[in-house]
Amino acid sequence: MTSGTAEEFTEHRRRMFGLAYRLLGSAEEAEDAVQDAYLRWSRADREAIEQPGAWLAKVVTNLCVNRLTSARALRERYVGPWLPEPVVTRDGALGPLESAEQRDAVSTAMLVLLERLTPTERAVYVLREAFGYSHRDLAGVLELTEANCRQVYRRAVKRVATQETRFTPAVERQRELVESFVTAAREGDLARLERLLAEDVTWWSDGGGKVSSARRPILGREKVVRFISGTVRKFTGALAVDIVEANGAPALVVRVSGHLYTVIALDVRDDAISGVWSVLNPEKLSFVQRQLATTA
Numbered sequence: 001m002t003s004g005t006a007e008e009f010t011e012h013r014r015r016m017f018g019l020a021y022r023l024l025g026s027a028e029e030a031e032d033a034v035q036d037a038y039l040r041w042s043r044a045d046r047e048a049i050e051q052p053g054a055w056l057a058k059v060v061t062n063l064c065v066n067r068l069t070s071a072r073a074l075r076e077r078y079v080g081p082w083l084p085e086p087v088v089t090r091d092g093a094l095g096p097l098e099s100a101e102q103r104d105a106v107s108t109a110m111l112v113l114l115e116r117l118t119p120t121e122r123a124v125y126v127l128r129e130a131f132g133y134s135h136r137d138l139a140g141v142l143e144l145t146e147a148n149c150r151q152v153y154r155r156a157v158k159r160v161a162t163q164e165t166r167f168t169p170a171v172e173r174q175r176e177l178v179e180s181f182v183t184a185a186r187e188g189d190l191a192r193l194e195r196l197l198a199e200d201v202t203w204w205s206d207g208g209g210k211v212s213s214a215r216r217p218i219l220g221r222e223k224v225v226r227f228i229s230g231t232v233r234k235f236t237g238a239l240a241v242d243i244v245e246a247n248g249a250p251a252l253v254v255r256v257s258g259h260l261y262t263v264i265a266l267d268v269r270d271d272a273i274s275g276v277w278s279v280l281n282p283e284k285l286s287f288v289q290r291q292l293a294t295t296a
Helices: 003-024 027-043 052-077 100-105 106-115 119-131 135-142 146-160 171-187 192-196 221-234 283-296
Strands: 197-204 241-247 249-256 259-271 273-278
Touching: 003 027, 003 052, 003 119, 003 135, 027 052, 027 106, 027 192, 027 283, 052 135, 100 106, 100 259, 106 259, 106 273, 119 135, 119 146, 119 241, 135 146, 135 192, 171 192, 171 221, 171 241, 171 249, 171 259, 171 273, 192 221, 197 221
Parallel strands: 197 273
Antiparallel strands: 241 249, 249 259, 259 273
């Protein structure tokens, strides 16, 4: 393999990782898919490839569709809620996140919604929404007709649509609320916690059966406040919490006695925290742990 081959692939690597992650919801699997694409790239007839970026996107998409198809049964047997792996995004790991729409596309809330879709629906939706593919381009990538792509896209949009329309504050305001949340939890200020949480807030925990965690969602403000209070008391004096940008929004990196314990994403709507996703499964924290180590 020539150095030119590797250099040309490197130009597209970050974009391919962003595509694979949006399709899979797993940073580790996304890295594997990109590596598989690199192997195919290195063996391909380069003269026959007119548009390297488009060629690689097609390869990565189809690799991910195959992975999603085989993963569905595993995710159905997963112990407790299955949540996407967190990714620190302040360094552009998932590409530009300059607009609210770009940030929302990689949010934990959106990635959870994408789990409703079939592999083909997810591929069509992600390529269309996040990468601006036309239906004609989609047909070429997935080897479907344009009419079929339009039908799949319409179906996908309906399946990820939510009934509620809520206002999402600017990132700066989100960070203020998250900072207040951390302070209130640390100080045991339950009244303040209640004011920060939406009445219908839900807390999901993903331990994957690897560590102790709530296997069912915790529903409602009062129950979530009790859960937070109990967790803080359990680890009194050993907890350290940092706020980072993960999946395009402020998130919590929680360490216990110096060891990464969980990464928590918070969904802020209408100036209140309406959803909390806590990833505790050590296997799902490997990628973000490497990211944090390189930026420490």
